[in-house]
């Protein structure tokens with residue numbers, strides 16, 4: 001039998017089958033059915049790749065930015081349900097147009113998986129923002145592009161390898177379609 005590399009990687013080599021959707025404080029969230037080790041790939045987000053200029057407004061809160069001009073999803077699958085947290089337990093590793101979620105530390109069974117939406121977004125407040133309900137002591141409340149993170153938070157995220165290349169080196173990966181949405 002012949003499998004694509006994609007099926008092999010996204011299916012059997014990660015923790016996809018140990019995750020499930022459940023009600024959370026933010027509607028539906030993504031939860032662990034077992035303890036997840038630290039620093040491992042948990043699952044891969046899937047879905048169509050779209051350019052910023054082709055992105056319908058109604059999917060704006062669901063898609064994941066994976067490049068200066070490219071967005072992944074929605075897929076109707078796990079990646080659509082992972083909620084934002086200002087103190088996340090996951091980070092996204094962007095490789096080309098692929099987005100793989102990694103655990104940042106040991107995540108106990110029955111935990112909600114979260115990532116910081118600002119680690120992948122270059123949107124301005126005018127283009128996209130959400131209200132955060134994470135309730136943590138350092139909750140930023142209004143979540144938008146990475147440029148609104150505090151300097152200390154940016155440094156923390158750089159040290160933890162949470163920011164993709166298009167955010168670390170914006171001059172090398174310019175946004176081409178700004179304002180055309």
Ligand SMILES: [Zn+2]
Nearest residue numbers: 086132134139
């Ligand atoms: Zn928050």
